[in-house]
Amino acid sequence: MRPVSQLDVRRHNAALALAAVTARPGSTRAEVAAATGLAKATVSTVVDRLVAGGLVTETGPQPRAGRGRTGVGLALSPAGPHGIGVSIGVNHVTACLVDPLGAVRARRLRGGDNRGSSPSAVLAVVERVVRSLVGEGAVVGGVGVAVPGLVRDGVLLSAPNLGWAGVPVALDAPVPVVVQNEANAAALAERRDHADFVLVSGEVGVGAGIVRGGVLETGVHGFAGELGHVCVNPAGPRCGCGARGCLETYAGTDALPPLSAARAGDQDALATLHTAGKYLGQALSALVNLLDIPTVILGGDHAPYAPWLTEPLRGELHHRAIAARWTTPRVLASTLGREAAALGAARAATAPIADDPEAWLQSRDQAL
Amino acid sequence: MRPVSQLDVRRHNAALALAAVTARPGSTRAEVAAATGLAKATVSTVVDRLVAGGLVTETGPQPRAGRGRTGVGLALSPAGPHGIGVSIGVNHVTACLVDPLGAVRARRLRGGDNRGSSPSAVLAVVERVVRSLVGEGAVVGGVGVAVPGLVRDGVLLSAPNLGWAGVPVALDAPVPVVVQNEANAAALAERRDHADFVLVSGEVGVGAGIVRGGVLETGVHGFAGELGHVCVNPAGPRCGCGARGCLETYAGTDALPPLSAARAGDQDALATLHTAGKYLGQALSALVNLLDIPTVILGGDHAPYAPWLTEPLRGELHHRAIAARWTTPRVLASTLGREAAALGAARAATAPIADDPEAWLQSRDQAL
Structure with a gap:
């Protein structure tokens, strides 16, 4: 157990508040405070930052049981960071753009036999598909790639049914890329x-x-x-x-x-x-x-x-x-x-943002 | 997340302190305080209770690096609550008495074919073996029974190789009895x-x-x-x-x-x-x-x-x-x-005491 810094606390609080809003859409700031145990003033500061950063949106006044002022409802912003998921199959490349609520906003499908194909040719198709989905105009938080084989540290060690071995799945993308086994990605979906x-x-x-x-x-x-x-x-x-x-x-x-x-x-x-x-x-x-x-x-x-x-x-x-x-x-x-693996890969790609929204907000601050 | 009572805090602190002593035998009260983040006064109270209850023993003054008073070293007491483990095999009943440090202090072995035997006859053998190990005079904290079959809620649902089905493994014992599958118990060992x-x-x-x-x-x-x-x-x-x-x-x-x-x-x-x-x-x-x-x-x-x-x-x-x-x-x-399953069962039987020593100390207070 190490000492906890102010920054740690800020990150922890942001993740807690975002998780509370995700679990109960429509919650007010007061309800987020009650659910997390954070002070109301802290919740106010944290939520304001999540709203300004586009992760959370205000859904308007909520009816309240009992007396007192009505609060403003909060929810995950559907305009927040989207995930792009791409699944490389033996006879298809399937991709989708998924919003923070998990809904598919756009999809791409490229048929064709990838068996015995050159990995670089297929990865070029993947890059084009990713660019095309980025072109949909949503904020993109991460790209997930699902592959039918053993993966270690972003390298596809072996995919006998593609005839590939030792292929680094590196994409030219402006956001983090997460590579995983396609059945694992499909299970996440x-x-x-x-x-x-x-x-x-x-x-x-x-x-x-x-x-x-x-x-x-x-x-x-x-x-x-x-x-x-x-x-x-x-x-x-x-x-x-x-x-x-x-x-x-x-x-x-x-x-x-x-x-x-x-x-x-x-x-x-x-x-x-x-x-x-x-x-x-x-x-x-x-x-x-x-x-x-x-x-x-x-x-x-x-x-x-x-x-x-x-x-x-x-x-x-x-x-x-x-x-x-x-x-x-x-x-x-x-x-x-067939979309399951792409869908799961897209969700996995933005999971780090839900786990640590403050880190994502800071990277956005620096990019601006 | 529910509010935390004083009793919860006491139980939590006792478990923390005992775990620190278990992990680093010879630790002083000051070292336990440093390892757990508890206040020194709290550690003193908690450790005194663990020593009085026979769970922890003082091992004498510890040499200290640097200046200051030497502290008194602490360790799990080998005289603390022992576990009795019994494994019912197809052709044996194996049992052992295990001290809090995990060492076998006494063992029993009954050969003989239990296939097609009457469960009550074999369980009577188990009870005799347990009584005989209780007779060794150690403080006994729990009995673990390992059986070669599917177990649910203390009932051996099915052990095809014994020819048993639906057998409640109930023993007349003065301490809690934990029943589990023998391979699981052996793995714990x-x-x-x-x-x-x-x-x-x-x-x-x-x-x-x-x-x-x-x-x-x-x-x-x-x-x-x-x-x-x-x-x-x-x-x-x-x-x-x-x-x-x-x-x-x-x-x-x-x-x-x-x-x-x-x-x-x-x-x-x-x-x-x-x-x-x-x-x-x-x-x-x-x-x-x-x-x-x-x-x-x-x-x-x-x-x-x-x-x-x-x-x-x-x-x-x-x-x-x-x-x-x-x-x-x-x-x-x-x-x-062959002793593995009995050994693991004995350790599993006393694990609840390590997890919640205060509960065990209270049950002893009431028994006295």
């Missing part, structure tokens, strides 16, 4: 509705974002969530990673039939999806047995296949999760579509 | 030397205790760590749980040859151990892929087999853990032997 869950992000690879008590599990080195490389059959087909029988050889999108064939009731397609759902269930049973997670969300390209994957998946969970008799995990389909 | 690891507890079943950042992972309902029921081969043999190809059908002790055969170099025995090690490695690769855990400790009855299990296990981790190129998990053998 689901966090609004769930606190303990695994988000399965299906593409050519299969990733997972594990969230417990609202906190993303990253592991000691940031490499957690590699569900696609859980072995489901030691005698199975060879995976891109070199091992045999990894889940993604059965449940990655390369192994799945076209959606149209499933919808048409094609028997081969249905049998393939049944097998994929079973193996997904086997791998997720391992996760549930190890971590006791109550909710599975099928996301990414798995979500539209959920009508065919869910039943065999549930069957395996019921059969293999040892505590299923007392607590059977729920299986849900994500409703966020 | 390893926590002194490691912060992020999985402890594999091999017996007829195979359990795991997952510890991250020094904290045991229990899962949302307390059912985490069921490594033995991770499926390693969907076409494998039928497990006691009803599913096919669970790890414990290959790596539980029923599937292993006698140690003597392995030591004699028997080729069948070595081949069986190689297969067991491979499947252990496959299941642990799933864990490492999902959670990014840097250390695997082979414990329980697996520890003596470590010389034969480790190489195939390491091979699978290297081959299947997707981040192994950047960070290969270490594989170690536990040195705690």
Whole structure:
């Protein structure tokens, strides 16, 4: 425990007040004081600065129960710092501009196969997309980039399904850039509705974002969530990673039939999806047995296949999760579509501002 | 945030002071004040109460760097509240009496097959063992019982390898009884030397205790760590749980040859151990892929087999853990032997006293 400086106190108070306004939009200064335990005069100073800096807006007089003056309601300003999120997929680059309330204000989608592509060419596309979203005119607080592979310190160490290894994800951007695994980013996007869950992000690879008590599990080195490389059959087909029988050889999108064939009731397609759902269930049973997670969300390209994957998946969970008799995990389909990873990356990119608004305000002061 | 009462403050201060003494044995009252930020007068009052209550002992004058009076050193009292830990295994009941410094002061071992036994007969043995350890004359602060199965609210829901289900683990004991899964208890015993690891507890079943950042992972309902029921081969043999190809059908002790055969170099025995090690490695690769855990400790009855299990296990981790190129998990053998679960259970039983020594002191005041 070190001594606390005046600046520390100011930063702490700003973060506290902003969190109170975020948690209860419409709160007055007096209510923020009551919720935070800060003195009313302190709250006044802090809130005035948050309003002047564009983070908080006054929503007009609030009706008050009881006597006394009506207060002015406060809320996060929808014109405050937006996040830009970009997800680099095997066959798409998806991006969105997200306001401080979490709403998508603009989106971009570039189709095309990024497999075996040159990283610099794809990163140039990402930069163009980011510039185009910056061009929407909103204040931008950060850029998040989601990639389908292992990330350490802004470097994409390995993305076998892109054929990339050791790629620094550096962008020419005027704001901080946060790089993370795409399944982790997608899980952050689901966090609004769930606190303990695994988000399965299906593409050519299969990733997972594990969230417990609202906190993303990253592991000691940031490499957690590699569900696609859980072995489901030691005698199975060879995976891109070199091992045999990894889940993604059965449940990655390369192994799945076209959606149209499933919808048409094609028997081969249905049998393939049944097998994929079973193996997904086997791998997720391992996760549930190890971590006791109550909710599975099928996301990414798995979500539209959920009508065919869910039943065999549930069957395996019921059969293999040892505590299923007392607590059977729920299986849900994500409703966020392909945008989930970009959305989560955008939110992650502006999270540091919510954690330390004073630092952001100071950087704006210096920039002016 | 609720208002803080005087009693809360007293409890908080007592816990703080005790933690400071535990972390730095030999600290003087002045050093405890410096480490905790409490006023010297407060520390004096609190420490006097901890000494009078038998939790802390004075170790004599400490040499001081610099000028001024020498202070009196403080340490956890080895005569303070001991924990009794009992582990119910498939073929043993192991128990120990553990002092506040974590040292085993007495032990009991009852061999014999508990499979298909009557729970009440085994629990009567546990009660006799506890009474016998209470008879050693130490102050006892709590009893911990470790069981090989799923536990909820003191009830052993299911222990297929014992043939038990829905057994309330109630003991006639004069102190609080804490019931937990045996692999979790064993992991707590390893926590002194490691912060992020999985402890594999091999017996007829195979359990795991997952510890991250020094904290045991229990899962949302307390059912985490069921490594033995991770499926390693969907076409494998039928497990006691009803599913096919669970790890414990290959790596539980029923599937292993006698140690003597392995030591004699028997080729069948070595081949069986190689297969067991491979499947252990496959299941642990799933864990490492999902959670990014840097250390695997082979414990329980697996520890003596470590010389034969480790190489195939390491091979699978290297081959299947997707981040192994950047960070290969270490594989170690536990040195705690069969006592690990009892030791961890004993420590867990007295942990509430360290967390809230004032509550314990008050219960003693009332008892007198």
